[in-house]
Amino acid sequence: MRAFTYTQATDASAALHAALQNPEAKYIGGGTNLVDLMREEVERPNEVIDINALPFSQIEVLPDGGVRLGALARNSHTANHPLVRQRYPVLAQAMLSAASPQLRNLATNAGNLLQRTRCYYFYDTTAPCNKRQPGSGCAAIHGVNRIHAILGTSEQCIATHPSDMAVALAALEAVVQVQGANGTRRIAMEEFHRLPGDHPEQDTTLGRDELITSIDLPALPSTANSLYFKVRERPSFAFALVSVAAVLELEGEQIKNVRLALGGVAHKPWRARTAEEALLGKPATAENFRQAAEAELQTAIAYEHNAFKIELAKRTIVRALLTLAERQLLA
Amino acid sequence: MSFSIDQILRGDIPRVERPPAADPSLVPVRLRVNGQDHDLQLEPRVSLLDALREFIGLTGTKKGCNQGACGACTVLVEGERVNSCLTFAIMHQGKDITTIEGLGTPDALHPLQAAFIEHDGYQCGYCTPGQICSAVAMLKEVEHGDASHVTSDLMATDVQLTDEEIRERMSGNVCRCGAYLGIVDSIRAVYEQQKGQ
Known part of the structure; x- marks a missing residue:
């Protein structure tokens, strides 16, 4: 690991100032991903700015009935907060399905969104990787790509975003609150992470001169029913091969409102708008769910080892929606 | 360094630590471990795990994978379990750190x-x-x-x-x-x- 100087920021403007002064500096929150990346020399900051003393750890109700998740609240505290457990089960489930209890105790909410891909070639500094070293190529496209993306890929990069939390936030239409040198702005979850395109080195639309202060969850109708369904190689402490965050609201047997986001399939949480549009106003049946899933995955591209993800994603969508529909029809 | 596909599939990838820089800049770090204060001179890049084992001499906490996957390095910070390998010691000043040595002794087991x-x-x-x-x-x-x-x-x-x-x-x-x-x-x-x- 490269040696670095350690700076402790006491407020947001000091943190922003320190980062603006040194383009090689990195913020550290929980560090669960950054420390590992530094040890592997994928990240080589010469300064680490500790932002843990900043006042962004609260979880509170917003005036519009939504809930604000502080950027520095820990994943474990967020998942177990009564407001999250009661109002946003999809988020609690997604966060509790991620990593291990020890990691969730360190990991922050903002850091969860900013974690890097777990593509093996991104981690292997001897392999070409356009995300780590723009222009060097992509070892995954013709390499071992079982865990890689099937939607929204480019010739530059087929990495996936590893977060579970972000998938639930996409389905919930969360808003990322950001503070920069020139004030604050709001970024819709769908706009926060990027598709790789020609710039896979950019995971998000967050500027270098910006800090996340909170993630805001809009109020959901009390009738909304939600869940997170995660498929992985083992039932605990593993990244998703495919996951589905789903929110469903029925009126009788008709679908009044549906939100779907997929994890493990793209460079960002994949909001399944095509499937949502196909389902609105339709009866909540397995056949309609399957048709919507087919429509969503129509643009999917398989690589040598990940073709299974296309069918798996379809089936996971159907399973998640059927579970929610049955639950609501029985209630 | 290159790996075969077999190695990658097995997860059997050797992880190499680069030697430390020649001119380490040491900073004072005070850690409170098992109720006792320890004044150390550390590089900021020293993990909490290495501070406990190599600088304080509390070798009960183990280094397994050194990447947060195995849990051998688990200690309690303010009563909460964390992977001590994935965090820098300098970030834990003023906090109560408990290791296995602080839970029990051979005469008075936890x-x-x-x-x-x-x-x-x-x-x-x-x-x-x-x-x-x-x-x-x-x-x-x-x-x-x-x-x-x-x-x-x-x-x-x-x-x-x-x-x-x-x-x-x-x-x-x-x-x-x-x-x-x-x-x-x-x-x-x-x-x-x-x-x-």
Whole structure:
């Protein structure tokens, strides 16, 4: 690991100032991903700015009935907060399905969104990787790509975003609150992470001169029913091969409102708008769910080892929606 | 350095630490471990794990994978379990850090230490300090009503610590000897003992 100087920021403007002064500096929150990346020399900051003393750890109700998740609240505290457990089960489930209890105790909410891909070639500094070293190529496209993306890929990069939390936030239409040198702005979850395109080195639309202060969850109708369904190689402490965050609201047997986001399939949480549009106003049946899933995955591209993800994603969508529909029809 | 596909599929990728820089800039770091203050001179890049083992001499905490995957390095910071390998020591000044040495002694074992002996909760013992620190915090989380991925009712605050719950909640601690049956037995025994009190 490269040696670095350690700076402790006491407020947001000091943190922003320190980062603006040194383009090689990195913020550290929980560090669960950054420390590992530094040890592997994928990240080589010469300064680490500790932002843990900043006042962004609260979880509170917003005036519009939504809930604000502080950027520095820990994943474990967020998942177990009564407001999250009661109002946003999809988020609690997604966060509790991620990593291990020890990691969730360190990991922050903002850091969860900013974690890097777990593509093996991104981690292997001897392999070409356009995300780590723009222009060097992509070892995954013709390499071992079982865990890689099937939607929204480019010739530059087929990495996936590893977060579970972000998938639930996409389905919930969360808003990322950001503070920069020139004030604050709001970024819709769908706009926060990027598709790789020609710039896979950019995971998000967050500027270098910006800090996340909170993630805001809009109020959901009390009738909304939600869940997170995660498929992985083992039932605990593993990244998703495919996951589905789903929110469903029925009126009788008709679908009044549906939100779907997929994890493990793209460079960002994949909001399944095509499937949502196909389902609105339709009866909540397995056949309609399957048709919507087919429509969503129509643009999917398989690589040598990940073709299974296309069918798996379809089936996971159907399973998640059927579970929610049955639950609501029985209630 | 290159790896074969077989190595990658097995996860058998050697992880190499580069030698430290020639001119380390040391900074004073005060850590409170098991109730005792330690004034150290450390490079900021020293992990909490290395500070405990190499600079304070508390070698009960183990280095397994050094990447947050195995849990052998689990310690308690302000009573919460964390991977000490994935955090810098300098970030934990002013906090109460508890290691296996602070939980019990050979003459006065912590109930979980005694239970691991009674129920064969280990074979080689390398993962055991991490398992025990993790279990201590896990039982507090259960008492606090925290849910896990296998908790079926997120609204319920009264957690029933089934074996399935124990396994899920301990999944951050790997045992390569495979002593899981004994580990689950040990934790269940202490849980039932505490519940009975």
